[in-house]
Amino acid sequence: MPGPGRIAGVATTLEDPLSSHHPAAVLFDMDGTLVDSEKLWDVALQELAQEYGAELSAEARRSIVGTSMAESMRIMHDDLGQPERDPEISAAWINARILELFRSGLRWRPGAFALLRAVRAAAIPTALVTSSPRALVEIALDTLGRDNFDTVVCGDEVVAAKPHPEPYLTAARLLGVPIERCVAIEDSPTGVASALASGAAVLAVPVEVPLGRIAGVHQVESLTGVDLEFLAGLLADWAGATG
Template sequence: MTSPLPEAEVVGSRLPEAVLFDMDGTLFDSEKLWDVGLDDLARHLGGSLSHSARVTMIGAPLALSMEILHADLGRPDLDVESSGAWLEDRMRELFLTALVWRPGARELLAAVRAARVPTALVTATRRNLVEVALDTLGRENFDAVVCGDEVAHSKPHPEPYLRAAALLGVNPGDCVAVEDSVNGTASAEAAGCPVLVVPSEAPVPAGPRRVHRESLAGVGLPELAAVLRAVA
C-alpha cells in the first residue's frame, strides 16, 4: 500500500543534502538474480533453499547469507568462504548479462544528478560484484560507493549509511535513503536517515522515519523533498 506523500514543489522546498541509494532490489530488480544464484548454489551443495530462508537473506551480508543457507540445508559444517566464492562467480555471470532497472529508478537517479544533489551507493553486495554493476549504473552517477566488504558491520547495522554520509560530508538526518529491504531500511533508519521504502521481494514494516511507496515510478525531486517533511 502506498503511503500518501505531502504535496511538494521543488521551488521553495528543502531538497535532501544527499540521496543514498541501495542497489539490489532498489535500483536493480536483481533480487530475482540472487534467487537464481542461491538456488543454483543450493543444488550445487546437494539441497534446495526454502522460501523462508531466502527471505531472511534479503539485504544481508554475504557471510551471514551463507550461514543461513547452510543451516537451511542442514549442513552447518560447510565452509562459508567457499560457498560465498561459488555464489559470487555465478552472480558475476548474471550481473554481466541480466541486470534490469526497477521501474522509475533510472529516471530518479538522473533527476537527482541533474539537480546536482550528491549521491551515494550503499550496498551489502561486495565490491567485486558492485564493480560489474557500476558498468550498468554508471560510475559517474555516484559521489561515493560503500560496499558490504568495506565496513566492519554491514546492514542492518547503521555503519554503511553513516560512512556514506561522512564521505559526502553531510548529516544523515538531512539525507534521504532509498531502500527495499527490512535490513537496509533498519540500517538507514538507525543511522538517522529518513527512508523512502520501496519493497521488492518482502514487506517492510512501517516506522517513524519511513515513507512507503509501491514503486519509484513517478518519484522525483518533489517526492524526495516531501520525505524530509514527512519525517520531520
C-alpha cells in the same frame, strides 16, 4: 506528505525554489532498489543449494535479502541442515556465479533511472550503499553508471554491514553531509533497519519481502513518479517527527 508527481514537471536546477528543502544527499541501495537483481541472486543461491543436494526454503531466501554475504551463507547452511560447511567456500561459489549473471545484463527497477537522473540534474550528491561486495558492484556500475554516484560504499568495505547503521553513516561522512539531511532509499527489512538507525529519512520500496508498517518509514510500490518534490516532502516530515 505530497504525493509523487511527474519528474518531467519538476525543475531540476539549483535555482528551483524547492532547492533549499532538497535532501543534502540521496543514498541509494542497489539490489532490488535500483536494479532488478534479486532474481539473479535467487538463481545463484538455488543452484548452490542443488550442488549441496538440497533446496533453499522460501523463508530462508526472504531472510537473506539485504544481508551481508557472511550472514547469507550462515542462513543458507543452517536452512540446508549443513551448518558445518565453510562459508568462505560457499561465498566464493556464489560470487563467481553472480558475476556471470550480472555480466549478462541488469534491468532497472521501475522509476529508478528517472529519479536518479533527476537527482543528479539537481546537483544533489548521491551515494550507492550496498551489501554487495566491490567486485560485484563494479560490474553493476557498467549498468548504473559510475558518474551517477559521488561515492560508493560496498558490503565488504565496512566493519559492520547492514542492518548496522555504519554503511549509511559512512556514506554521509564521505559526502561531507549530515545524515539527518539525507534520504535513503531501500527495499529490504535489513536495509531499512540500517538506514533508519543511521538517522536518515527513509523511503522504502519493498519488492521481494513485505515490510509491514514501520514507524518513520514511508513506503511506495515503486519509484515511478517519485520526484524531487516528493523527496523534499519526505525529508520535511522526517525533520518534523524527529526535531
